[in-house]
């Protein structure tokens with residue numbers, strides 16, 4: 001299981017996305033805060 005932190009491009013809230021694999025290129029997530037559907041790969045938060 002992979003956990004990825006995402007940031008919504010509209011409301012800027014962050015949320016965790018869990019996936020069984022890294023095939024994220026075509027996937028979208030619905031923001032739990034504002035309901036916007038956004039592209040996962042374009043909104044990954046890279047933690048240091």
Ligand SMILES: [Zn+2]
Nearest residue numbers: 008011031034
């Ligand atoms: Zn949002």
